[in-house]
Amino acid sequence: xxxxxxxxxxxxxxxxxxxxxxxxxxxxxxxxxxxxxxxxxxxxxxxxxxxxxxxxxxxxxxxxxxxxxxxxxxxxxxxxxxxxxxxxxxxxxxxxxxxxxxxxxxxxxxxxxxxxxxxxxxxxxxxxxxxxxxxxxxxxxxxxxxxxxxxxxxxxxxxxxxxxxxxxxxxxxxxxxxxxxxxxxxxxxxxxxxxxxxxxxxxxxxxxxxxxxxxxxxxxxxxxxxxxxxxxxxxxxxxxxxxxxxxxxxxxxxxxxxxxxxxxxxxxxxxxxxxxxxxxxxxxxxxxxxxxxxxxxxxxxxxxxxxxxxxxxxxxxxxxxxxxxxxxxxxxxxxxxxxxxxxxxxxxxxxxxxxxxxxx
Ligand SMILES: Cc1cc2nc3c(=O)[nH]c(=O)nc-3n(C[C@H](O)[C@H](O)[C@H](O)COP(=O)(O)OP(=O)(O)OC[C@H]3O[C@@H](n4cnc5c(N)ncnc54)[C@H](O)[C@@H]3O)c2cc1C
Numbered sequence: 062x063x064x065x066x067x068x069x070x071x072x073x074x075x076x077x078x079x080x081x082x083x084x085x086x087x088x089x090x091x092x093x094x095x096x097x098x099x100x101x102x103x104x105x106x107x108x109x110x111x112x113x114x115x116x117x118x119x120x121x122x123x124x125x126x127x128x129x130x131x132x133x134x135x136x137x138x139x140x141x142x143x144x145x146x147x148x149x150x151x152x153x154x155x156x157x158x159x160x161x162x163x164x165x166x167x168x169x170x171x172x173x174x175x176x177x178x179x180x181x182x183x184x185x186x187x188x189x190x191x192x193x194x195x196x197x198x199x200x201x202x203x204x205x206x207x208x209x210x211x212x213x214x215x216x217x218x219x220x221x222x223x224x225x226x227x228x229x230x231x232x233x234x235x236x237x238x239x240x241x242x243x244x245x246x247x248x249x250x251x252x253x254x255x256x257x258x259x260x261x262x263x264x265x266x267x268x269x270x271x272x273x274x275x276x277x278x279x280x281x282x283x284x285x286x287x288x289x290x291x292x293x294x295x296x297x298x299x300x301x302x303x304x305x306x307x308x309x310x311x312x313x314x315x316x317x318x319x320x321x322x323x324x325x326x327x328x329x330x331x332x333x334x335x336x337x338x339x340x341x342x343x344x345x346x347x348x349x350x351x352x353x354x355x356x357x358x359x360x361x362x363x364x365x366x367x368x369x370x371x372x373x374x375x376x377x378x379x380x381x382x383x384x385x386x387x388x389x390x391x392x393x394x395x396x397x398x399x400x401x402x403x404x405x406x407x408x409x410x411x412x413x414x415x416x417x418x419x420x421x
Pocket of ligand 1: 087088089090091092093110111112113116117118119120127128129130131132206207208209232233234237241242262263264266267268350355356387388389390397398399400401402
């Protein structure tokens with residue numbers, strides 16, 4: 062590993078706390094972790110600076126996923142990563158009938174037109190982030206270090222420290238970066254505008270997981286899949302682990318529908334759709350992503366313009382080639398998905414590896 066030499070020190074930073082690396086990655090979601098892993102394997106020194114007390118970002122929960130659950134056929138980067146890290150995968154359960162819940166009542170729909178073939182990760186998608194982190198040398202990941210400033214000469218200020226880096230990677234949703242981080246003033250206004258208008262994928266969603274003793278709906282010939290016009294859950298899927306253990310259903314609800322008694326309404330809905338055996342879950346977990354400070358910046362709910370995903374401004378590094386955008390929202394393909402986060406990481410790594418700013 063190379064030891065980066067610090068350039069001249071910015072006057073506003075405390076020199077006692079200055080830490081120098083080739084690359085500072087902001088955010089320990091799957092994209093930031095993938096960038097760090099690949100650059101470290103290429104011989105660079107990397108620090109990953111993470112605001113939360115945990116890694117994984119929008120990959121959360123083990124084994125019950127409170128963030129991402131699936132990856133789909135054709136998403137070869139995720140598949141390759143599971144294989145390299147020897148993380149077990151299994152197939153989404155889809156066998157049986159689906160349910161439609163509307164004002165006419167609950168109707169059984171023969172077959173399952175709701176679920177598409179998808180892969181799941183044993184232990185939850187956060188197991189992928191954990192396995193990737195286990196590859197990193199100790200001391201790479203710095204938790205509870207929210208970045209609040211990046212200066213023109215690439216000093217990166219967190220809660221406790223200042224880093225200096227040859228390259229800085231912004232591996233968090235662009236709208237959150239422009240909200241929470243003071244960025245170098247020479248970044249083009251058009252770039253800041255694009256970032257501020259880029260929606261945060263799933264940032265205004267609520268994920269609800271109902272955990273049961275057994276996947277009783279399977280014995281009734283149900284796939285666990287449902288669509289509802291009555292809510293609060295608008296769609297439901299089987300989220301059990303391999304072989305039905307642990308047994309769980311999950312659903313999405315719009316963040317705008319949340320209120321103090323929402324759990325009561327969700328329990329009623331599950332009984333309405335799946336019968337009295339749904340009345341006694343081991344637990345109901347409610348994850349409101351719109352209230353997550355380190356995912357969803359205030360005032361960005363309902364941003365409409367998904368055409369901002371993968372915007373050309375994100376494909377070229379800024380700040381003379383030294384500041385890179387690497388969250389799933391910046392990917393040109395599969396933006397929003399884990400696959401997109403890995404695509405963005407791949408572009409970032411190629412750009413840094415091809416740069417003349419890395420000293421050896
Ligand atoms: C409910 C839900 C369901 C989803 N379902 C699926 C699915 O089934 N399949 C799929 O492919 N995708 C799904 N997704 C999307 C998927 O989770 C994301 O594409 C992926 O996790 C994004 O990874 P990322 O690294 O780009 O960003 P993130 O995971 O958001 O990582 C960003 C990291 O930056 C950190 N951070 C933020 N601000 C700062 C700061 N100032 N300083 C330091 N660190 C900071 C955050 O804490 C976080 O760890 C879902 C998402 C949600 C929320």
